[in-house]
Amino acid sequence: MSTTRGRTALAAVGQEQHDDTSALLGAAAHHGGEKSPQRDGETPLRDLLGDHVLDLLLERSRDGAGGLRLTGQGSMLGELVKAVLERALEAELSAHLGYGKHEVAGHGSGNSRNGRIGKTVQTGVGPVRLSVPRDRAGTFEPMLVPRRAGRVSGGLDDMIISLYAHGMSVRDIQHHLRQIYEVELSHEAISNITDAVLEEVRAWQARPLETVYPVVFLDAIVVKVRDNHSVQAKPAYLAIGIDADGDKHVLGIWLAKTPLDTATAGESARFWTSVMTDLRNRGVRDILIACTDGLNGFEDAIHHAFPHTIVQACVVHLIRNALRPVARRDRATLAAELKKIYTAPSEQAAFDALTDFTASTWGQRYPQAARVFETAWNRFTPFFAFSPAVRKLFYTTNSIESLNYQLRKVTKARGHFPGDDAVVKLLWLAIINIEDKRARERAITKEKTGKIKNSPSTARLIEGQRTIGWREALIELDIAYPGRIR
Template sequence: MVDAGLLDHLMSKVDDGVALTGEGGLLPELVKAVLERGLQAELTGHLGYEKGDPAGRLVGNSRNGSTPKTVSTEVGDVDLATPRDRAGSFEPRLVPKGSRRAGGLDEMIISLYAGGMTVRDISHHLARTLGTELSHDTISKITDAVLDEVKAWQSRPLDEIYPIIYLDALVVKVRDGHAVRNKAAHIAVSVDLDGVKHVLGIWVQATEGAKFWAGVCAELRNRGIRDVLIVCCDGLTGFPEAIEATWSQTTVQTCTVHLIRAAMRFVSYTDRRKIAAALKPIYTAPTADAARLELDAFAASDLGNRYPAAVMTWENAWERFIPFLEFTPEVRKIIYTTNAIESLNYLLRKVIKNRGHFPNDDAIIKLLWLAIRDIEDKRARQRAKEKGLPPAERRAPAKLVEGATIQGWKKALGSLVMTFPERIAHYIK
C-alpha cells in the first residue's frame, strides 16, 4: 500500500473530513473489505476451486450467496456479507459462526478491565470511541471468560520448598447480601531457591482468622509445598499458629517496617525523626539480648515516656520480632520488610480505587490477577522497545514481582544453607 501510493490516497480522504472509526469510518470499511475477502478465500479453499471456474461443476458443492452479519471490532461495528455453500458444510475460521466480535476486541475489553475500568465505564468508552454498543452483560461475560484461567493458576503445582514467603493484604469493599463490607484480599509472594519471586495466590478472607488461615496453609501444602524457612507478614490473627501447625519448623517473622509504622501512629509529626532514630538501634542490634536493652532504654527515655503507646507496640510484637535478629545481615536485608508485595499493592490500589465495591469474592481475585498480569505485560513491552540500547540509556522498569530476582540473593542463600543445612541443602542441585 505504501509503495503503490494507496496509503497517501487514503490519508488524503481523512484530511478531507472522512472519519477514521465509527459508522461510515475509513478503518471499518477497510476491515470490512479485508474480512470479506478473507472469508471468500476461506470458502474457495473449502470448495477447492475459484469462483467462476467450470471445474466447480464436478465438485458437488457450490457457492450459495451470503448472509448479512454485524461484527463488533476494535474500530467499530462492521456489516459483513458472510459467504455460504449449498451443502452447509463451510465453517469459517476468520469470523466463526455465532461470533459477534472479531479482532482483538475481547483482549481490549479485558485490558481495560485490568486497568481498573468498570463494566459500565468500558461500555461507555466503546460507544464513545468506536461506536460499538455492547451490553453490560456481554462485557461481564467477556471478562468472566478468564475465570477458568485464574482457577488453573490458583491451583497450579508449587515447589517443595520456598526459603521465604511474604504476605500482605489489600482492603476491598464487597457486597454481602444487602450490605457492603470491607474484606482483606491477601497476596502471597514467594522467593524460590534461585532468588526468583512468584505470586503464589490470592485469597479473600471470608471467615475468622484461625479457620481461614488453616485453609490457606492446607491449600498450599496440597499444591506441593513441603517446607518454608521464613514467612514475613504483619501480625495477622491466627496466621502464625496456622503456619506452625502446617510447617512446624517455619519461622514467622513480623515485618519490621510495619512494626515501625505501627509505632509511628502514636507519634506527632514533629517527633517522628527522633523516634525513628531511637528505634533504629533496636532492629539493628546484633542479638536479641542487645535489642532488649535498647528497647528498655527507649522506654525509659523522654521520648518513651512521652509516647508509651509506641513502646507498647514493640512490647506486644516482641516475640514475633526477635527471630529477625537471629539471621545474618544478608538475610535481614531481605526479610526486613514486605516491600516485595507492597510495591505491587501500591499499583493494585490504583486499579481498584475507582470501584465502589465488588459483587463477590471471585470478582476480586479475577481483577487482581488480571491487573498483576497487565502490569507485568506493560513492563515487558517497555523493556522490549529498549532492547539493544546501552544499559545507561534504558529507562524501562524491571519486573515488579512475577519473575523478578532478589538482589544479593547468592549471599543470603549461602547464609540460609549454613543456618538450615538439614532442611535446604538436599534441594540445591
C-alpha cells in the same frame, strides 16, 4: 505460569480461533487454486495496495472538514477490514464447498453458493457492515464471523481486556468504545470477554510450586465485594515466595469467605489453614521464614502446616503501629529513638535499647510505642540471627507492598466487585499488566545502557525477579537451617 506466558496473556485471548482461521484460509486458497498471501514483513502493505488504491481510500475516508476518518463505520480502516473479512469469508466458503467460485468442479456437487446476507459486526476499528456468503444447503458455518456472533474477536477482545486490566469498569469500557470507536457492546458481552481469562487464572492459582521456599512474604489489599447479599470490605491476600535460586514468584491470591452467621470477612485460623493447605497441596513442603504484618490466626495455621517455619514480624509495620498514636510534632524524634531498637547489633542489644526507651521520657509519654515491640517480641527478633546485609532481605514486607501499591491504583476506581472471582480476575490481569510494563522499561534501559537497571520502578515482581545479595543470604540460611533448603 512462566514469565513469557504471563506477559502474553492479554494478547492471547482469541489466538486459538485466529490460528484455526488462518489454517482454514490456507486450505481455501489451496482448494480454490489461489496463491497464498505473502506473510507480513515480506512485502509492505503499501506496495501490495499501490498508490492508486491508497489514494481512493484516502479520498473516501475524508470527512466534511477535510480531515481523515480512520475508525468507525465507513472509515478507511473500516473499509479495509470489511474487504479482508469478506475475502476471508469467501475463502472459507470455498473450503467448505470444496471448489472455488465459478469452477466447473461445482457442477452437480449437490451444494453451491446462494447469494449473501448483510450483517454488522463490531471490530477493533468500529462497526463494519459485511456481506456474508451463503450456501444453498444451509450447512455453511463461518468460523471467522459465526452466525450469531456480533463481533470479531481478536483485537477488540484484547483491547477490552487491556482496559479492564488498567482498572476501567465495564461501564467505563462501554463508554470508551462508544465514544472512540462507535462500538456498542452490552454489559454481558464485555463481562464474557473478560471472563475468558478465568480458566487461565484458575490454572495459575492451581499450578505446582517449589518444594521449599526459604522466604515467603504475605500482605493484603482491601477491596469491596458483594457477599451474602451485601457489599463488604474484604482483604485479598497475596504471597510472594523466594525460591532456593533467589527468584521471586507470586504464589497465589486468596480471599476470605464470609460465614453466613457473620457480617464481615476477616482473618481467622480457619482461613489461614485453608491457605496453608492449598500451598501444601501444590507441592510446598517447607518454608523457612514467613514475613507478615501480624495477621490474626496466621501463626497457628502456618505452624500446623509447616511446624519449623519461623514467623518474622514486618518491622516497618511495627514502626507504623508504634507511631500511630504519637503526635505529629513528636514522630520524627520518636522514630529516631525506636531506630536504636531494630538496628541493634544483636537481640540482647535490642532488648537493652527497648528497656532504655521504656524508662526514658519518651517511653513514659508514649508507653504504647514500647508495648508494640514487647507484644511482638518473639516475632520481631528472628532477623537478629543474621548479618545486617541479609536482614534487609526479609525483615519487612516491602517487596510485596510495592506490588500492592500498584494493585490499589487499579482497584480504587471500582465501587465494588460482584464476587470473589471478579477480584481475583482483575488482580491477576493487573499483575500481568504491571510485569509487562516493567519488562518494556527494562528492555528500553538495556537498549540504552547495555545493562538492566535494578530499581523499584523496573524490578520484576511477578515471575523470576532475582533477589539482590541472595548468594550471601543463602549461605547464612543454610548454616542457620542445615539440610532444609536443598
